[in-house]
Amino acid sequence: MKRHVALSVLGVLVFFIVDSHVAIVSRDGGKLLEVSGRVYDTNGWLSEKLRQWTQDCSPVRSEATDGAVAVSVLKLVKQHSLPDSMGAKLLQLHVQGDWAIAEVVFPTLNPSVVVLHQLNGAWKIQDDAVWSGETSPWNEADFVRRYLQNKQPELPKALLNCTPIGAYRNLPGVERTRP
Numbered sequence: 001m002k003r004h005v006a007l008s009v010l011g012v013l014v015f016f017i018v019d020s021h022v023a024i025v026s027r028d029g030g031k032l033l034e035v036s037g038r039v040y041d042t043n044g045w046l047s048e049k050l051r052q053w054t055q056d057c058s059p060v061r062s063e064a065t066d067g068a069v070a071v072s073v074l075k076l077v078k079q080h081s082l083p084d085s086m087g088a089k090l091l092q093l094h095v096q097g098d099w100a101i102a103e104v105v106f107p108t109l110n111p112s113v114v115v116l117h118q119l120n121g122a123w124k125i126q127d128d129a130v131w132s133g134e135t136s137p138w139n140e141a142d143f144v145r146r147y148l149q150n151k152q153p154e155l156p157k158a159l160l161n162c163t164p165i166g167a168y169r170n171l172p173g174v175e176r177t178r179p
Contacts, residue, residue, distance in 0.1 A: 032137060044139025057162035063093040073102050073116060076123055084109050096159035101148075103165075113144055113165060115152050126152050141165035
C-alpha cells in the first residue's frame with residue numbers, strides 16, 4: 001500500500017473512531033463534552049483554571065472560624081432555616097468590605113454556600129444567593145460562582161473568585177447529604 005493511501009485510511013479511521021466516542025451535548029442551556037458515555041464540563045474546568053491564574057485576592061480576607069465575625073455569621077445561619085440549621089458548622093468564611101461568603105455544613109442538609117451582606121453593622125443572609133445542591137455534571141466551583149453572581153450582581157468579583165468552593169470535600173467524615 002502506498003504511503004499516502006495508508007495515511008488517508010488512517011485519517012478516516014481516526015475520524016470515525018473519534019466520531020463514535022466523542023460528542024458535544026447540550027444540557028441545561030450549556031455544552032458538555034461526552035467521551036464514551038461520560039460527560040465532562042470542559043468550559044467550567046477551563047474557566048476555573050483561568051480564574052486561578054488571574055485572580056487578585058488582596059482585598060479579600062479569610063476569617064478564622066472561631067473569630068467574632070465567624071461566630072456572628074454562624075449564629076445567623078443557625079437561625080435561618082430552623083430546625084435543620086441548628087447543627088450548622090462553619091467551614092470557611094471570606095470577607096471583602098461589607099460582603100461575605102460562608103460555606104457551611106449541616107447534619108441533615110446539603111452543604112451550602114451562603115452570601116451575606118452587612119447593613120448598619122449587622123450581617124444579613126442574601127436569601128436569593130444561597131447555593132445548596134448537586135451540580136453534576138457541571139464543574140462545581142464554576143457553576144456555583146456563576147449562580148451566585150447571577151443572583152447577587154453587586155457581590156465583589158474578587159470575593160467570589162477568591163473563595164474556594166467545595167471546602168467540605170477535603171474534610172474527613174463530611175459527606176454530602178442527598179434528599
